[in-house]
Amino acid sequence: MGDDSEWMKLPIDQKCEHKLWKARLNGYEEALKLFQKIDDEKSPEWSKYLGLIKKFVTDSNAVAQLKGLEAALAYVENAHVAGKTTGEVVSGVVNKVFNQPKARAKELGIDICLMYIEIEKGEPVQEELLKGLDNKNPKIIVACIETLRKALSEFGSKIISLKPIIKVLPKLFESREKAVRDEAKLLAVEIYRWIRDALRPPLQNINSVQLKELEEEWVKVQPAAPKQTRFLRSQQELKAKFEQQQAAGGDADGGGDDGDEVVPQVDAYELLEAVEILSKLPKDFYDKIEAKKWQERKEALEAVEILVKNPKLEAGDYADLVRVLKKVVGKDTNVMLVALAAKCLAGLATGLRKKFGQYAGHVVPTILEKFKEKKPQVVQALQEAIDAIFLTTTLQNISEDVLAVMDNKNPTIKQQTSLFIARSFRHCTPSTLPKNLLKPFCAALLKHINDSAPEVRDAAFEALGTALKVAGEKAVNPFLTDVDKLKLDRIKECAEKVELACGKKAGGAADKKEGKTLPGKTPVVSGAAGDKDTKETSAKSGPPKKVPVVKPGGPPKKGKPAATAGMGGAGTKGKKGPETKEIFESELSIEVCEEKAAAVLPGSCIQQLDSGNWKERLACMEEFQKAVELMEKNEMPCQALVRMLAKKPGWKETNFQVMQMKLHIVALIAQKGNFSKTSAQIVLDGLVDKIGDVKCGSNAKEAMTAIAEACQLPWTAEQVMAMAFSQKNPKNQSETLNWLSNAIKEFGFSGLNVKAFISNVKTALAATNPAVRTSAITLLGVMYLYVGPPLRMFFEDEKPALLSQIDAEFEKMQGQTAPAPTRGISRHSGGNGDDGEEEEQEDVGSDVVDLLPRADISEKITGDLVSKIGDKNWKIRKEGLDEVASIINDAKFIQPHIGELPAALKSRLNDSNKILVQQTLSILQQLAIAVGPNIRQHVKNLGFPIITVLGDSKNNVRATALATVNAWAEQTGMKEWLEGEDLSEELKKENPFLRQELLGWLAEKLPTLRSVPSDLLLCVTHLYSCLEDRNGDVRKKAQDALPFFMMHLGFEKMAKATGKLKPTSKDQVLAMLEKAKANMPAKPAAPAKASSRMAGGAAPAKFQSTSAPTDDSGSSTMEYKPDPKKAKAGGAASKAKGIQGKKVPSKPNLKEDEDKSGPIFIIVPNGKEQRMRDEKGLKVLKWNFTTPRDEYIEQLKTQMSSCVARWLQDEMFHADFQHHNKALTVMIEHLESEKDGIISCLDLILKWLTLRFFETNTSVLMKALEYLKLLFTLLSQEEYHLTENEASSFIPYLILKVGEPKDVVRKDVRAILNRMCLIYPASKMFTFLMEGTKSKNSKQRAECLEELGCLVESYGMNVCQPTPGKALKEMAAHIGDRDNTVRNAALNTIVTVYNVHGDQVFKLIGNLSEKDMSMLEERIKRSAKRPAAAPARQVEEKPQRLQTTSANTSILRKGSAEDMSSKLRYVLRSSVCQARNMSGHSETMHAVPREFQLDLDEIENDNGTVRCEMPALVQHKLDDIFEPVLIPEPKIRAVSPHFDDMHSNTASTINFVISQVASGDINTSIQALAQIDEVLRQEDKAEAMSGHIDQFLIATFMQLRLIYNTHMADEKLDKDEIVKLYSCIIGNMISLFQIESLAREASTGVLKDLMHGLITLMLDSRVEDLEEGQQVIRSVNLLVVKVLEKSDQTNILSALLVLLQDSLLATASSPKFSELVMKCLWRMVRLLPETINSINLDRILLDIHIFMKVFPKEKLKQCKSEFPIRTLKTLLHTLCKLKGPKILDHLTMIDNKNESELEAHLCRVMKHSMDQTGSKADKDTEKGASRIDEKASKAKVNDILAEIFKKIGSKENTKEGLAELYEYKKKYSDADIEPFLKNSSQFFQSYVERGLRLIEMEREGKGRIPSSTGISPQMEVTCVPTSTSTVSSSIGNTNGEEVGPSVYLERLKILRQRCGLDNAKQEDRAPLTSLLSKPAVPTVASSTDMLHSKLSQLRESREQYQHLDLDSNQTHSSGIGTTTSSSSTAANIDDLKKRLERIKSSRK
Secondary structure, rough: OOHHHHHHOHHHHHHHEEEEEEHHHHHHHHHHHHHOOOOOOOHHHOOOOOOOOOHHHOOOOHHHHHHHHHHHHHHHHHOOOHHHHHHHHHHHHHHHOOOOHHHHHHHHHHHHHHHHHHOOOOHHHHHHHHHHHOOOHHHHHHHHHHHHHHHHHHHOOOOOHHHHHHHHHHHHHHOOOHHHHHHHHHHHHHHHHHHHHHHHHHHHHOOOOHHHHHHHHHHHEEEEEOHHHHHOOOHHHHHHHHHHHHOOOOOOOOHHHHHHHHHHHHHOOOOOOOOOOOOOOOOOHHHHHOOOOOOHHHHHHHHHHHHHHOEEOOOOOOOHHHHHHHHHHHHHOHHHHHHHHHHHHHHHHHHHHHHHHHHHHHHHHHHHHHOOOOOOHHHHHHHHHHHHOOOOHHHHHHHHHHHHHHHOOHHHHHHHHHHHHHHHHOOOOOOOOOOHHHHHHHHHHHHHHOOHHHHHHHHHHHHHHHHHHHHHHHHHHHOOOOOOHHHHHHHHHHHHHHHHHHHHHHOOOOOOOOOOOOHOOOOOOOOOHHHHHHHOOOOOOOOOHHHHOOOOOOOOOOOOOOOOOOOHHHHHHHHHHHEOOOOHHOOOHHHHHHHHHHHHHHHHHHHHOOOOOHHHEEEEEHHHHHHHHHHHHHOOOOHHHHHHHHHOOOOHOOOOOHHHHHHHHHHHHHHHHHOOOHHHHHHHHHHHHHHHOOOOOOHHHHHHHHHHHHHOHHHHHHHHHHHHHOOOHHHHHHHHHHHHHHHHHHHHHOOHHHHHHHHHHHHOOOOHEEEHHHHHHHHHHHHHHHOOOOHHHHHHHHHHHHHHHHHHHHHHHOOOOOOOOOOHHHHHHHOOHHHHHHHHHHHHHHHHHHOOEEOOOOOOOOOHHHHHOOOOHHHHHHHHHHHHHHHHHHHEEEOOOOOHHHHHHHHHOOOOHHHHHHHHHHHHHHHHHHHHHHHHHHHHHHHHHHHHHHHOOOOHHHHHHHHHHHHHHHHHHHHHHHHOHHHOOOOOOHHHHHHHHHHHHHHHHHHHOOOOOOHHHHHHHHHHHHOOOOOOHHHHHHHHHHHHHHHHHHHHHHHHHHHHHOOOHHHHHHHHHHHHHOOOOOOOOOOOOOHHHHHOOOOOHOOOOOOOOOHHHHHHHHHHHHHHHHHHOOOOOOHHHHHHHHHHHHHHHHOOOOOOOOEEEOOOOOOOHHHHHHHHHHOOOOOOOOOOOHHHHHHHHHHHHHOOHHHHHHHHHOOOOHHHHHHHHHHOOOOOOHHHHHHHHHHHHHHHHHHHOOOOOHHHHHHEEEHHHHHHHHHHHHOHHHHHHHHHHHHHHHHHHHHHOOOOHHHHHHHHHHHHHOOOOOHHHHHHHHHOOOOOOOHHHHHHHHHHHHHHHOHHHHHOOOHHHHHHHHHHHHHHHOOHHHHHHHHHHHHHHHHHHHHHHHHHHOOHHHHHHHHHHHHHHHHHHHOOOOHHHHHHHHHHHHHHHHHOHHHHHOOOOOOOOOOHHHHHHHHHHHHHHHOOOOHHHHHHHHHHHOOOHHHHHOOOOOOOOOOOOOOOHHHHOOOOOOOOOOOOOOOOHHHHOOOHHHHHHHHHHHHOOOOHHHHHHHHHHHHHHHHOOOOHHHHHHHOHHHHHHHHHHHHHHHHHHHHHOOOOOOOHHHHHHHHHHHHHHHHHHOOOHHHHHHHHHHHHHHHHHHHHHHHHHHHHHOOOHHHHHHHHHHHHHHHHHHHHHHHHHHHHHHHHHHEEEHOOHHHHHHHHHHHHHHHHHHHHHHHHHHHHHHHHHHHHHEEEHHHOOOHHHOOOHHHHHHHHHHHHHHHHHHHHHHHHHHOOOOOOOOHOOOOHHHHHHHHHHOOOOOOOOHHHHHHHHHHHHHHHHHHHHHHHHHHHHHHHHOOOOOOHHHHHHHHHHHHHHOOOOOOHHHHHHHHHHHHHHHHHHHHHHHHHHHOOOOOHHHHHHHHHHHHHOHHHHHHHHOOOOOOOOOOOOHHHHHHHHHHHHHHHOOOOOOOHOHHHHHHHHHHOOOOOOHHHHHHHHHHHHHHHHHHHHOOOOOOOOOOOOOOOOOOOHHHHHHHHHHHHHHHHHHHHHHHH
């Protein structure tokens, strides 16, 4: 048992590894308990067990193993780190648990596997289980299958990927073990549940008996879609939803959505293995297929047919195979072979899917033409083939070919093509069927619905119906405007039929999702019947994700709804409603018209219409016009009226007046009525006829415009043009053209038939009449505005003279933008807003290109030419290419059918002769421009081979290839390139050139797209491998492209895609993703012109987003929404984007001779901050190393890439040092010109320079140091301060170089360190140097010590960090160093300190060894013995110093926040250091410049070297201070500019300037204020004011008081001066209170006095009378608001309460004053909801308590105004409302809560707010409460009084007791205190009465004592020295503020400050809370009290300066706000007298 007890003591984790199984068993049990107990999934405990879990499951002892498994399961379930153990643990489970005989072990093993899947580790688990299937032990195989089955059944096919499982299924069915086969069968059934028939093809080849068994099992599977029942940790919402459904009884529909999501996910095709068939073709296949005998051809085809039956084919080059099959289909005479070849093509298309797309264009025209065959089996085979082919490409790509066949004469071809279009439409969505694609199809189909053959008509109706169903009425209706009612109804009927298919498709798609459903069963019947089956296949292998979009209720995308969506319906009504009626208005007979007209026109009017007398006709017209004007829109029979007008004489009217009226009436009818095209046709002819008439022309134009508005311009324009050019009258022609030019501007260009126009314009240009030609050219100019440059292409062949005129007109239009349409909007866009308009505008350009007459060059591409291009001899190949180039050149515009050319050119792209490759590329560029947008059908077969050329090793070839790709992309748009797998296949190739060019190209193109196909996701894995490519440029390009990929795919998807990476790679990639997320640009907003050309303008961007699957666009929108915010942080969002956008795209084009003219540093907004955040958050490596490793260099390179010019970066990171020198030279040149850029990249520049310090090459090092010297000089001029990050990653490395053996280097480094102090605080430098002294390099130690000495010498002891003691101890340690130079340096440094600080040094150094101490003492003595050198040095330096100081009078303005005066010191310091360096290390050190010791003892002993003269104080004996005397005129002298010499640090400089603020001399004060203002306005310097705020505010309000009392009363003073001073003060204050951190430093007392001063100023009537007085008061108002908002909210609220209390007590204070204080309080109350959390409520409630004590409710009610009581109530009420009952917990600071009614009041408010139900009014409750209150107080009376008398009786509290008694009597005037007095002695009674009287006098007289002294009223007696209180009571009546010591104290303070005597700092004050908690001083100490304490500090400061007391621990005692006794005051003043005497005597 001894062993037992030993292992029992071990910790759990060690037990688990113990060699005894019992110990392990015990360990596992305890571990299990522990794991169940730990709540925090991130607890560090978990990590202890990371390595052990595998041992838990693989334990060799079966009993222990079971427990181990339980513990492991608990671990996996609860630990967040468990995921890291997945691989090893699951592998352990598979190999060591699944083979165990115990069932329990297997169960636990399976549970562990499933738990790993639940914690998102499905992939590794599945991998291990699949490995387990190869195990020899059948038990293990069975268990693995079972685990897979359970996982699938619980988690579903979304999480368990089925493809690898299905791959191994057939092998499992072949197993010899029955158990394995049975388990495999169960698994197959489970898989079938999830993917149904998609499982059939992969299992087609298993044993037929097994297959039959399976089929039987499959039949039993329930038809309902299975649901996931167990959820991943990330799927908790789904889980909750599922549980709800279960609770609700698990209704079957509940999860319908989920079902839908899951089911279409698996596509049988995806599960299949691709088969390679090209190599399996018979050897003689290509000979046989050309054979004469049809049997041989048939054999060849049958061989292919067998091969293509494979459902999935390997990608390859099928061009030749497709070519021969196409030839058979097109040319073979044997129809059986045609059908066979068609089947082969269908099989190829099905097997290759998208990869067949590149051949589709060649085959489609041939198949469509072949539909002329009548035989059903041929037609069926062709149908199958073309349907299969359609699914491999897009309608867009084959549209040209299909449309070409539509004009064929053969009705069967027409019929089959229409049916094919109908079937194709069914696969489309509104997004893939945009307007510009529908337009040509609808036009062609509309011709067919009028065809003579009924089957053609039926097919066309079907196709149109399908289009209507898919794209919605809104999209299709515009093309159906001319269709009559019957046909329209027929189309709608067809559309409704299609809906059934749609419904089926949406709902039942799942069941028909079977990839192999070849449409083989389609019976060949025309019309709908023949199509029903093809609908079934419509759910076939089309891109599955697009299906849901067509659901009738599918989500309407971006306002382009499906036809059924409400908005679509509404749109149609709004827009087309009226129009549809008019369009179909049939022509009425003249009789009907007369009847209708008679009903609405006066009889006389109709009779006189054709009267012979023109006057009658004119009168008739007038009546006609009146009648029309009065008619309602719906009652107006437009056609009848215009028929009447056209009645004889009609348009031949001879009288111009009648004619004008007539035309005007036509316009009126068109404007007012429902005017149809039928009516328009009646009048247009007449209008055109009159348009050229001089008198009636304008009316005719007006009428035409009205008609155009009613019937749409495109139709009207076409009619009018046709009529005008069918006439001979040139005037009419030119005027028509003019009208049209104008109309286009008014209506916009949308919908106009450019082609028809152009033919008319060409006719006009050929006219003999010059006016017609001019008008035509003007019209072309207007069209140019809308169409742009392509317009000129139509007129290339005009005569040169005419062409030059056209060009001149176009030139005029250049740069103008087309005006926004002003007419035609209301009618057309009722429902669709302007979107539609815009969209059409966008398309125009590309439409025009489509209309260009294109030549067909396929005839010229002969077989000979093709064989020439493929010849063995390169010269002949070149000839062939030259021919092709000239063919394209001659044709200018060509059709996309270019025969065999693509294949021929493609083979030339990998020609061994690079010249030919270049030539081929330029031909392809030509081709792209010549073919135009339709080149897109060649993207797959020609475009991607061009991309392959980007991998060429020759630079110029790559450049040409890139230009070619860009030329193509410009024509095709990017969509074609991003669709399918081709792009990702290219990126997959591991060619560094290809990768970097391709990624560069994508980085340029992606940011311009608004949406991308989902296939872009396929590129992501390759993008990640590029991020880790060996080639740096590839990595760089991949990083550049990352944000743009993310912009489209969203962060989530990109992060998910990292799942397959190795763990190390994954972490790196995720870090990059995070970084890219920060730089991710937003998607481009509106479609720019360029992007609407995408796909030839095909998809206006609105549609494109739908092409990405729904969820995709969702996530990407999510991703980029926050982006603008980010950008905004660093300036305008657009700016940030601009930089991003500008920079990246330009990069790829820079190529060889890059442009070096731009800036070398690019400013990235917030770039530096982001880098610092990354470093802080450990997203990047911290810059900290002993030697720089590669990853640091790489990281720096990456960070620099975005903000350093590319070419410079290449130089900076070049392997050769000479390039570094070059880079440094460039940087030096750009130093001055790019200050901002340098500052924005400073951290990176410094880091790069640190790398240079590690180089061995001296020339680089010297150059770097030269740059650094210039850089730091520049930074100090710019007043820049190094950030901590910059300093810590640079200074340590610079200090390393101090130890360089070369003198010249050391010298430079020292110079740089000197300059550093100007931009980085010396005290922080000190720390780095101290670190440097710990180096092993003795030179470095010595130099660092020297440098430390210089710092102490220049900056005094303040620089020593962390404390002078610690620092000196460390320095002194080096005195014992073994190296002589180090010892010397250490001694010299200590001597320096000694010279600055005197003997105290010995105390600070602590104990030194005897030897070291004697060396030091010796050295100190020697330094003292050699004064000879010193004077010389001083003399040398003095003049220089004086100059510098006078130049630097306002030192305050420059320098760092810590060391304002460091600039000045730098000059000195460098000379000190130079002197030291000159004298080597000799001991001339003792000459410490005396000016650093300008202390008081200096003043006393020095005979006038300092030119600071003291104001003479002779006039006063200091005793007089205690008597009220008038103050004599102070004699003011200008302060000597050299005064600053005294201040060895910023604080004293600031103290001095602040002391001048309170100066009696206005100019001095203004100057001081200006200096302070300058500091406050600069953010980086403002911090220097920290710690001086109270002092500054005191000085300010003293100045305000001075102005109020003295200056304003002074008649002699110019009032403008005062205004100026006021504005300075107010300006300063506003600056101060804008800096929140400083504003919060103001303490309560100071704020109180400040507010007092400001409010007094606002109420000063004398100020109002000044000229600019109003302005001053307005500014004060603004300032007060700032003070209220920005100060520390507790302090200001407290101050206001005290101020209100004082103002109410002071009878002399004006009611207006209190009112303003209350207004301030109200504002504070308004701010409370935001600020409540930052407020110290305890303090506020204490203040309210004191207030209520002084002002009980009764007393407040006696006030004249009710505001005070209301203010108080509101404040309390708001506090209660915000804090609720918790408010009562904040009464902690109140000692005796009964002294005021505060607590009772709070309880009341609380109770009230709880009880209040809304019925009772407030007032009642309050009255009730007060009544209860009275009763309660009556009961308490005795207790309270007893308490008070107890206090009066005690010694300490007697005064407080009296005050309370006085309050009490006041409050309860009827209270009887007699019983308490009766029992006491006579003396006590009179004492009490006297005390009460005194208090009464004091309270009544309070008003006459200036309230600003702020001494709390009821405590005055206790607060103030006795002498003062007598003064104040005796002089209470005189009304001058000069009374009392406060003014003298102020004066004294000013005098002291003038003499540079440091006033005590504010920090020394006792914290306010402690003051408040002393019952003796309940109110806030005001600033005057602070002045009291100044006196006591005077003495100490003097003594300190004199070194009388060397005790370093001496603290400044400071008694601000505490009671000062008169004796101490007197002592202070005595002391002061003595000191001043001494100074005076030394002056004489």
